[in-house]
Structure formats: C-alpha cells, structure tokens
Amino acid sequence: MLIEVVSAGPGCSICQKAIKLVKQVAEEFPQIVIQELHVVDQFERLQELNLFSAGAILINGKAEFVTLPTFTKLRERVAELLRHENHPQDQRSH
Template identity: 40%
Template sequence: MEPIFIEVITSPNCPHSPKAVKVAKQLVSKCKFPVILQEESIVSEEGWLRAYELQIESTPAILINGRVAFIGVPTIEELREVVMKVKEDEIERTNYFF
C-alpha cells in the first residue's frame, strides 16, 4: 500500500497554523499504516506556488494525497475520518484490478 501523504500549508502570521500541524502530527503518530507528513510555509517559494496552484487563499490548509481536505483546523477525529476514507478508497482502487 502506498503511504497517505498529508501536507499542511501554513503561514508564520497565522495563529491557527501551529495547531493544524499539531493535529496532523498527533494523527500520524497514531496511524498503523504509512503516512508522510509535510509542512509547507507560504513564505517559501515552493509553498507559495503550491498554495497558488490549488487556489488556497487562507491558512492553515490540509491536503491529503494532493487534494484540499480542510481550510482551518480540524479536530483529530475529523482528520482521521478523512484519512481513513482516502485509505479505504485507495485499497478499493488497487484491489479492483487485482
């Protein structure tokens, strides 16, 4: 199974960004399957370009496998629910052909 990729797009001026990163880290630490977590600040060129291409206008934003899942800070339960849905969809997609 491919790992689930979680990106948190943050801003140093956003008071909510640290909480979003904390929630994502808590979830990753509890997962029993591969998850990659990356934090991307909009002040970096790469972070700004990523936010621009996805039309993200506010932070924090949480992406799961390249798709915007949340703008703002979800609870750990909300984030877990979406990650589990993505994981199930990935399993179904890969099992369909084999």
C-alpha cells in the same frame, strides 16, 4: 499518504495547531508522511490550488480542509482515503 499543512511560520498559532493535529492522527497511521507548506516558499503552488488559508490541510495534493478540522473529522477522512488506497474498486467486467 502525504499530508501537507499550509504554514505561515512558527508564529502562526493556527498553523501550529494544524501541525499538532496532523501529528496526532499520524500516530495511528504509520503510512502518513507530514510536510509543512510554507506560504512564502510555496506561494505559486498554493496560488494554483487557490488556497490561502493558514492551517489548511492537503491530503495527497488535494485540499481537504481549508479551515482547522476536528481531530475526529481529520481522522475519519484519513481512514476513508486509506481504505480507498488499500482496496480500490474492482474494475473487472463480469
């Protein structure tokens, strides 16, 4: 699972809080890979996603949180998405 945090740089306190929050959740889920999306470097991609909030969090390429979530909300969303990854719906006909 890839979690990306939109970052305006090391001087951005919201960005740093978001990164810290994601790292805390990642301690429980070893399958998480964390990347920072620097606004300047990733401007075109963020523009395509219509995402301009520093500290926004993307999970597997989708904007999940445009504002800083609580630890509990982020953890619950990650757990939910991992359950879906590990147990996809049974698509067979009966």
